[in-house]
Amino acid sequence: MSRLGRLFAATRAGWHSFLRRRTAVFFTFFFPAIIVLIFGVLVQTQPASGGLFTEPAGWYIAGYLAVVVLFTPLSRVGSEVARHRSGSQFEKLATTPLRRWEWLLAQTLVNVVVIGLAAILLLGLLFGATDATVRLSPELALVVPFVAVGVGLFCAVGALLGSLVDSQDGVIAASNGIAIPLVFLSEAFVPRELLPGWLPLELSPLTYFTRGVRAVTYPEPVESAVGAPLGTPTLGLLVLSGFAVVGFALAAHLLPQTD
Amino acid sequence: MDVVVAENLRRTYGETVALDGVSLSVSEGEVFGLVGPNGAGKTTLVRALTGTTDAEGTVALFGADPRAVEEERIGLLPQEFDPPDRLTARELISYYRGLYDDGRPVEELLADVGMDDSADTYYENLSGGQKRRTCVAATLVNDPELLILDEPTTGIDPAGRRQLWRLLTDLADAGTTIFITTHYMEEAQQLADRVGLLADGELVESDTPTALIDEYGGDSLLYIDGEFDDSVASLLDYETSLDDDRLTVRDVSPEAIGSITATLEEAGVEYESLTWTEPDLEDVYLELTGQTVTASGQILEEQR
Numbered sequence: 001m002s003r004l005g006r007l008f009a010a011t012r013a014g015w016h017s018f019l020r021r022r023t024a025v026f027f028t029f030f031f032p033a034i035i036v037l038i039f040g041v042l043v044q045t046q047p048a049s050g051g052l053f054t055e056p057a058g059w060y061i062a063g064y065l066a067v068v069v070l071f072t073p074l075s076r077v078g079s080e081v082a083r084h085r086s087g088s089q090f091e092k093l094a095t096t097p098l099r100r101w102e103w104l105l106a107q108t109l110v111n112v113v114v115i116g117l118a119a120i121l122l123l124g125l126l127f128g129a130t131d132a133t134v135r136l137s138p139e140l141a142l143v144v145p146f147v148a149v150g151v152g153l154f155c156a157v158g159a160l161l162g163s164l165v166d167s168q169d170g171v172i173a174a175s176n177g178i179a180i181p182l183v184f185l186s187e188a189f190v191p192r193e194l195l196p197g198w199l200p201l202e203l204s205p206l207t208y209f210t211r212g213v214r215a216v217t218y219p220e221p222v223e224s225a226v227g228a229p230l231g232t233p234t235l236g237l238l239v240l241s242g243f244a245v246v247g248f249a250l251a252a253h254l255l256p257q258t259d
Numbered sequence: 260m261d262v263v264v265a266e267n268l269r270r271t272y273g274e275t276v277a278l279d280g281v282s283l284s285v286s287e288g289e290v291f292g293l294v295g296p297n298g299a300g301k302t303t304l305v306r307a308l309t310g311t312t313d314a315e316g317t318v319a320l321f322g323a324d325p326r327a328v329e330e331e332r333i334g335l336l337p338q339e340f341d342p343p344d345r346l347t348a349r350e351l352i353s354y355y356r357g358l359y360d361d362g363r364p365v366e367e368l369l370a371d372v373g374m375d376d377s378a379d380t381y382y383e384n385l386s387g388g389q390k391r392r393t394c395v396a397a398t399l400v401n402d403p404e405l406l407i408l409d410e411p412t413t414g415i416d417p418a419g420r421r422q423l424w425r426l427l428t429d430l431a432d433a434g435t436t437i438f439i440t441t442h443y444m445e446e447a448q449q450l451a452d453r454v455g456l457l458a459d460g461e462l463v464e465s466d467t468p469t470a471l472i473d474e475y476g477g478d479s480l481l482y483i484d485g486e487f488d489d490s491v492a493s494l495l496d497y498e499t500s501l502d503d504d505r506l507t508v509r510d511v512s513p514e515a516i517g518s519i520t521a522t523l524e525e526a527g528v529e530y531e532s533l534t535w536t537e538p539d540l541e542d543v544y545l546e547l548t549g550q551t552v553t554a555s556g557q558i559l560e561e562q563r
Contacts, residue, residue, distance in 0.1 A: 002360045009357025013343055013350070020345035020381075087341030091311045095335040096358045096401075257311065 006098050010106035014080075018110055024076070028114060032068045032122035039189075040064075040130040055191060057132035062213035063188035064126065065143070066206055068118050069150035070179050073111045074158040078171035080107060081162025085256055094257045101252035108155040108248075115151045116144075139216040142233055146216075149237065149244050150209045156247035163254045182206050187214075205243035212236030260287045261319075262405050262436040268307050268316040270300075270460075277303040278314060279460040285438055285453075290431045292451030293440040294540070296548055300460040301440040302338045305409045308438065309335050320405060331359060334403030338410050338440075340394050344383035348374050348393045351382055356400040368396040373422050387414035395423060399430075406430065408439045412446060424449055444540040454540065456547050463547050468540055475546045476538025478510035481519065485530035494526050495519060511535065 019025060040057065084090050093103060126132045134140065158175065165171045184190055185199065186206035201207045215233040263285035270278040277300045285291040295301050306312035310325030320328045342351055352365045369375045372392040377385060382393060395411050406427075412420045420443075427450055431437055441447050447454045448468045455465035464471060478498075483506040491506060492499040497519075498509040508519065516535060523530060 005360070006358050009354050012357075013346060013354040016350060017343045017345050088337035088339050089342060091306070091309075091337045092335060092340055092342075092397075093358075094311050095309055095330055095333050096355065097330045098358045 002097070003102065006102055007106055007109075010098060010103055011109050014106050014110040015113075018076075018114065028072055028076075029118055029121055031072065032064065032118050033125055035064060035067055036122060036125045036129060040126060040132070054194075057126075057130045058134060058218050059191075059214065060189060061123070061126060061132060061134065061217045062210040063183075064122055065119055065147065065213055066150075066186065066188040066210050067183060068115055068122060069147055069209065070154050070182060070206060071175070072115055072118070073108075073151050073154040074161070074179055075172055075175040076111060077104075077107050077155045077158030078162040078165070078175050079158075079168050081159050081255065082165070082168040082171045085162070086168070090256045099252075100255040100257065101248070104156070104159055104248065104252050104255065107159070108152050111155050112148050112151045116147060119147050133219055134217045135219045137216070139233060142216045142237060143213055145237060146209055146213050146233075146240065149241050150206075153205055153240065153244035153247050156244065156251040159251035160247070160254060163251070163256055186210055205240055205247075208236045208240040208243070212240065261285065262287050262289075262321060263291075263308060263438060264317075264319045265304075265308060266317045268304065268314045268318065270303050270307060270312065270314040276460050278307060281316075281457070281460070281462045283455060283462060283465060285436060287436055288431070288434045289452045290427070290437040290439065290450050292447035292454045293438070293457055294442070294444060294447050294454060294544060295440075295457035299457045301457055302409055303460075304457065305335075305338070305407060305438075305440060309333070309407060331361070331401050332404045334398040334401060334406045336394055336398040336408045336411055338413075342382060342394065342397065345381055347379045347381055348385065348389070348396075349378040351393060352396050352400060355397040359401040362401045363399060365400075368399055371399070371426050372396040373419065388416050388419045391415050392419060392423065395426075404434075404436060406435055406437045406439075408437065410440055410442065412441065412443065420446070444544055448540040456544065458548050464543075471543045472538050472540060475543040476540075477542050477546065479512065479535065479537045481508040481511040481516060482506070482534040482536070483508065483523070483530050484532045484534075485528075487528065487530075491523075491526075491528055494522055494528070506530075 039060070127134075157178070158171075161171050161174045161178075165174050182204055183206070185195070185201060186204040187201060187210045188206065192201065195201070212233040215236070261284045263283070265284070266282045268278045268281040269276075281300075281304060283291070293301055293304065303312060303314075307314040308318055308320070308325065310318070318325055321332060343354075346354065349365060349369060352368055356362050356365055366375070369378045372395055374389060374392055374396065377389055380389075382390060385393065391411065391414055395408070398406065398408065412423055415423065424446065427437060427439070431450070437450075439447075439450065451468065453465060454468050454471060456463045464475070466474070484504055485506070486504055487501060487506055489501065492501060495508060497511060500507045511519065513535060516533065520533070
């Protein structure tokens with residue numbers, strides 16, 4: 001009861017804190033909308049002419065979801081950690097029963113709900129404004145744990161950045177510095193065939209997210225989506241979960257407790 | 260029983276020595292006031308006592324390492340504490356209250372710190388004093404046995420400060436042990452059973468306010484303002500000094516003031532006003548930090 005009570009108190013405080021930052025809320029939901037508008041509606045897919053987007057529209061669902069799962073948790077939790085540091089909040093929390101991992105879990109829960117809602121908005125826009133289609137199967141339900149685990153992983157990475165970088169501005173810059181290369185090197189928008197073969201895409205946890213989500217959403221079986229070393233989306237989810245658990249443990253350990 | 264025991268604490272940040280062999284103890288139910296100039300090491304000492312910084316030496320709270328003590332027994336208000344600002348005062352106190360199984364009702368805490376009328380205002384929209392009072396309430400949520408407050412009344416107006424003093428006095432009367440750092444000598448004198456003075460990372464002196472004033476406070480002083488020539492000093496059988504348009508007469512009892520004014524009037528010396536002061540903790544502070552303030556307000560520093 002007491003642990004649940006602490007988690008509930010911290011999650012509720014984090015939820016209110018986020019929802020009342022209207023600019024942050026607006027851009028959290030504006031971000032996926034503008035991405036779909038620019039890439040899905042304006043740029044569009046050009047399968048025959050080899051333009052910027054070479055695959056059918058449905059192929060990029062995983063990429064769009066990867067963007068919201070990656071960017072917002074990374075910068076939000078990173079900034080929150082920086083804010084907590086500058087306001088001596090961790091110093092205060094260190095003398096309360098709330099454990100560091102509990103605080104991070106509370107932040108993660110808030111982000112899972114917020115990003116979940118943003119993902120629903122994104123999918124709604126995709127299906128409404130583009131000709132993207134999705135493969136209907138029981139495996140489609142795996143998108144939910146993929147999003148939840150992906151958010152958890154990048155909340156942890158954001159917390160690591162917030163703990164290691166000494167300012168809120170620095171956290172945002174570092175977040176962008178990590179997120180943008182990851183998007184392009186994790187099969188989110190650029191197929192494996194267009195990248196040098198020696199690039200070890202499997203080192204990026206986002207690769208397991210995009211491959212897994214694509215495997216359960218894309219109507220046609222795609223070699224690169226489920227290719228080696230991943231055999232099934234479930235295995236991809238397990239690998240992603242492994243990254244998330246390790247990242248979470250490391251981030252919780254490194255959250256500042258002292259000055 | 261000693262609730263807080265610190266022995267030979269030393270903490271450095273690069274070349275800077277923040278704490279240099281500080282030892283102190285605070286017994287159960289005692290209010291210990293720590294005063295000292297900016298940069299003296301007060302906040303570092305608070306952090307060392309709560310285990311939120313690593314320092315050489317030993318610290319024990321309730322006989323145990325600070326990081327091993329049950330959190331329910333301690334309440335900490337950090338100096339630059341800035342909690343989530345888009346929560347109302349009530350929500351903030353509820354948040355910290357929710358981290359403990361047992362504690363005090365939120366409404367009672369709001370009333371205790373005089374925040375019941377502004378309880379539904381976002382923290383970021385509160386005045387500086389209201390913010391600090393909310394933070395103090397957030398420190399009391401678990402009804403701690405040991406309260407550690409790092410400059411709790413900074414930024415609070417006099418009325419709010421006195422309200423907090425009453426609250427802290429009531430807590431002390433009920434047996435709460437309080438360790439408080441402050442810039443306000445009046446506050447330390449009002450609240451503390453014992454006062455420690457920290458300067459350059461060293462605990463220079465520690466005793467009851469009365470004992471410190473007796474030892475270091477110096478003489479009672481009579482200030483006579485007017486236009487005087489140098490010969491005025493020879494009229495009085497007291498140690499005097501003339502600084503600008505102020506004659507300072509040392510070690511004057513209140514009963515002796517009448518004879519001094521009579522002597523001046525008999526000699527035809529006119530004056531504009533008289534001010535008598537007895538030594539207080541501020542004089543102790545200035546004496547122990549090696550600072551003096553001239554009549555024109557200039558601060559002179561001596562090498563300690």
